[in-house]
Structure formats: C-alpha cells, structure tokens
Amino acid sequence: MKRFDRSGKKILAGAMSVALAGMSLLALGQNAGNATSGAQARPPTPMEQKGIGYLLAQQDKDGAWLPQVGPAVTAMVVKGLVQSGRPLADPAVKKGLDFIETCRQKDGGYYRDTNPNYNASIVLSTLAVLPGDAYKGQVAGLQTFLKGLQQVDGKKDAKGNAITKANSWYGGSGYGEDRPDLSNTSFFIEALHDCGITGSDPAMQKALVFVSRTQMNGETNDQEFAKGVTDGGFIYTPVDGGDSKFGDIDNLDGGSTLRSYGSMTYSGFKSLLYAGLTEDDPRVKAAVKWISNNWTLEYNPGSGGTLDGQYYYLHAFAKAMKAYGHDTITDSKGVKHDWRRELQEFLAAHQKPDGSWVNEKSPRWLEGNPVLPTAYMVLALQESRK
Numbered sequence: 057m058k059r060f061d062r063s064g065k066k067i068l069a070g071a072m073s074v075a076l077a078g079m080s081l082l083a084l085g086q087n088a089g090n091a092t093s094g095a096q097a098r099p100p101t102p103m104e105q106k107g108i109g110y111l112l113a114q115q116d117k118d119g120a121w122l123p124q125v126g127p128a129v130t131a132m133v134v135k136g137l138v139q140s141g142r143p144l145a146d147p148a149v150k151k152g153l154d155f156i157e158t159c160r161q162k163d164g165g166y167y168r169d170t171n172p173n174y175n176a177s178i179v180l181s182t183l184a185v186l187p188g189d190a191y192k193g194q195v196a197g198l199q200t201f202l203k204g205l206q207q208v209d210g211k212k213d214a215k216g217n218a219i220t221k222a223n224s225w226y227g228g229s230g231y232g233e234d235r236p237d238l239s240n241t242s243f244f245i246e247a248l249h250d251c252g253i254t255g256s257d258p259a260m261q262k263a264l265v266f267v268s269r270t271q272m273n274g275e276t277n278d279q280e281f282a283k284g285v286t287d288g289g290f291i292y293t294p295v296d297g298g299d300s301k302f303g304d305i306d307n308l309d310g311g312s313t314l315r316s317y318g319s320m321t322y323s324g325f326k327s328l329l330y331a332g333l334t335e336d337d338p339r340v341k342a343a344v345k346w347i348s349n350n351w352t353l354e355y356n357p358g359s360g361g362t363l364d365g366q367y368y369y370l371h372a373f374a375k376a377m378k379a380y381g382h383d384t385i386t387d388s389k390g391v392k393h394d395w396r397r398e399l400q401e402f403l404a405a406h407q408k409p410d411g412s413w414v415n416e417k418s419p420r421w422l423e424g425n426p427v428l429p430t431a432y433m434v435l436a437l438q439e440s441r442k
Contacts, residue, residue, distance in 0.1 A: 103407060107411050110410050114427050118158075123168075126175040128175045130152050134149055136434040137152070173205050173240050173243070180202065224296070228263070238290060238320050241263055245263050249330040270290045270320065271289070279294050290317075290325075299314070301317070318350065318372075321343065344380075363417045370436055371436050373436070374399060399437075414426035
C-alpha cells in the first residue's frame with residue numbers, strides 16, 4: 057500500500073495498502089452499529105481466545121498495536137476484544153481506546169500523518185459498535201470527515217478534470233483525497249454500515265456507483281475495460297482504464313482482460329450488500345457466480361496461486377459471507393460448502409502455538425507481521441459465529 061497525507065499527496069511507499077443526513081443522526085442516537093455487527097459480547101471460542109491472548113501480549117506501553125500504521129490496527133484489536141465480551145473498563149480495551157483518542161484530529165478524523173480514510177474508517181467501525189453513547193460525538197465527526205473525503209461532484213481528479221458521475225473517480229474513496237480504490241471504498245462503506253446507515257444514504261449511493269465500476273461484468277459496468285466481460289469478479293480500481301494488483305489475462309484475439317481476484321471480489325461483494333442490493337440484482341448474481349467458480353480458502357483466488365493478501369482475503373471473505381446470509385454455497389462443480397466450518401477448520405490448521413497467524417510465504421501488505429493477520433482472523437472468527 058501507499059501512504060498519503062490528508063490532501064492525498066503521496067508521502068511514503070510501504071507495505072501497507074482505508075454534512076450528516078438526518079437519518080445518520082437518528083442512527084447515532086440509537087447506537088445502531090451495535091445492532092448490525094452480529095458478533096458482540098459472546099464468549100470467545102478456544103481458537104479465538106488463543107488469538108486474543110497473543111494480541112494482548114503484543115500491546116505496547118502506549119496501548120497500541122502497530123502504531124506506525126496509525127490507529128487502524130489498534131481499532132481492529134479493540135473491536136475484537138469488545139466483541140469477545142471484554143468491557144470498556146478492561147485495561148487492554150481502555151488503553152487501546154486511549155491511544156486511538158491521541159490520533160483524533162481537529163478535522164474530526166482519526167489518523168496520524170497518513171492514510172486518513174483507511175484509518176478513520178476502521179476507527180469508525182470500532183466506535184460504532186461500542187456499548188453506550190460515550191463516543192457519540194466522535195462517531196458523528198467521523199461520518200462527516202469520511203464523507204468529506206469521498207470523490208464527488210465539485211472535486212477534481214488528478215488530471216484536473218471535474219468529477220461528475222461520468223468520471224471513474226466518482227463515488228470512490230482513496231487513502232486520502234487521492235485516487236480512489238475498492239479497498240478504501242469498501243472500508244468507507246463498511247464504516248457507514250456499522251453505524252446503521254442504509255443503502256439509501258446519498259454517500260452510499262455514490263459509493264455504489266464506484267464499486268459497480270470495479271466489477272468485471274459488462275452488463276452492469278459502463279467502463280470500457282469491462283466491455284464483453286462476464287466473470288463477475290472485482291479489481292482494485294476502475295481509474296485510468298482499470299487496475300488489478302494481479303495483472304491481466306491474455307486473450308486469444310491478442311487483447312487482454314484485467315484479472316479479478318478474491319480479496320477485492322469479497323470486498324466488492326460485501327459492499328454491494330451493505331449498500332442494500334438484494335440477491336435479485338445482476339451485480340450480486342455475478343459476484344456469487346465468480347465465488348462459485350473460484351471457491352478456495354487455500355490462497356487468494358486470482359492471485360495465480362500466491363499467498364499475497366491471504367489474510368486480508370479471509371477477513372473480507374468472512375464479512376461478505378456473513379452479510380450474504382447463507383450458511384452454504386455451492387461451487388461450480390456442484391459441491392456444497394459450509395463456509396463457517398471450512399473457515400474455522402482452515403484457521404485451526406494454520407494457527408501458531410502462540411495463538412497467532414502469520415503469512416510466512418508472503419509478507420506483502422504487512423501480513424508478515426503476525427499482529428495484523430491475527431487481528432484479521434479474530435474478527436473473521438467472530439463473523440463466523442452463528
């Protein structure tokens with residue numbers, strides 16, 4: 057991932073690649089995020105407890121986990137701790153929240169020097185599910201801040217062109233006010249969803265335009281790179297003719313097609329569902345088709361069999377399948393898969409004796425540091441609870 061400041065100016069290339077509507081205010085008053093998470097305050101399973109034990113041992117003296125990234129990873133861990141049943145007064149939770157508060161900026165965002173959308177979106181997802189209303193003001197400020205970063209009418213793209221609905225930047229979110237991508241946009245959508253904001257919200261509707269343009273489905277994607285394509289998977293961004301982190305596929309006619317892949321497909325799939333689309337929608341149908349054709353937990357499908365982004369993928373997988381609402385899915389060979397059981401069995405087989413998970417074969421996107429994969433997997437296990 058690349059790091060950007062508040063304006064979107066690139067600062068550091070690194071391994072890490074995230075006005076209130078009346079209904080939003082109502083959702084805040086009801087602390088609606090608590091109703092949407094679906095995994096709060098339940099006793100952790102032994103596997104989850106081992107992961108939590110590892111994470112507790114890694115908290116630094118300031119209460120943080122991977123503070124170099126900003127507050128995002130700390131927020132993920134705090135969310136996992138609270139959803140495992142720990143109260144806000146728990147020492148590790150309190151220290152984590154205190155660290156997160158040190159990252160609060162005057163503009164309402166939560167970040168340090170870089171990646172304001174990524175960090176603030178993940179913090180909002182955490183604060184939205186906390187019990188009580190102690191963070192009501194911060195949640196309101198984060199909603200306003202994040203909506204202000206969204207690429208909408210009245211802004212300009214990197215080439216100085218006015219952003220309208222016809223522009224491929226439209227509706228998306230980047231690391232800052234820069235080129236939007238599906239990863240950051242999905243974190244933004246998830247944060248709004250966790251606050252109880254529905255798909256009818258204008259920001260959600262604009263984000264849906266961007267997400268739809270990252271899907272390799274010519275029937276519903278108006279971008280030239282998707283013309284005639286029917287695979288239904290998702291790529292990283294539609295900007296500048298589209299980009300996939302895993303390149304393209306050569307065609308017999310001498311052309312090529314951008315390669316869709318698992319981590320972005322599940323991110324896109326859950327974003328469609330969070331934005332209110334139903335199973336009848338052709339975009340949802342196309343995504344389910346891709347998932348059925350590319351079912352695996354062994355690696356990030358579409359990556360060429362590599363383990364790049366494996367734990368990001370599994371995290372997105374769990375959230376998307378939870379949102380989909382089905383216990384099983386049938387693959388293209390007619391085999392029915394219980395996604396919860398398969399995920400839990402896979403994670404049990406790959407958990408280290410100390411309780412952690414780590415991507416030993418591909419450290420890309422910080423997955424070589426066990427703190428981030430372990431945070432991802434604790435949250436994924438919580439999503440897999442019934």
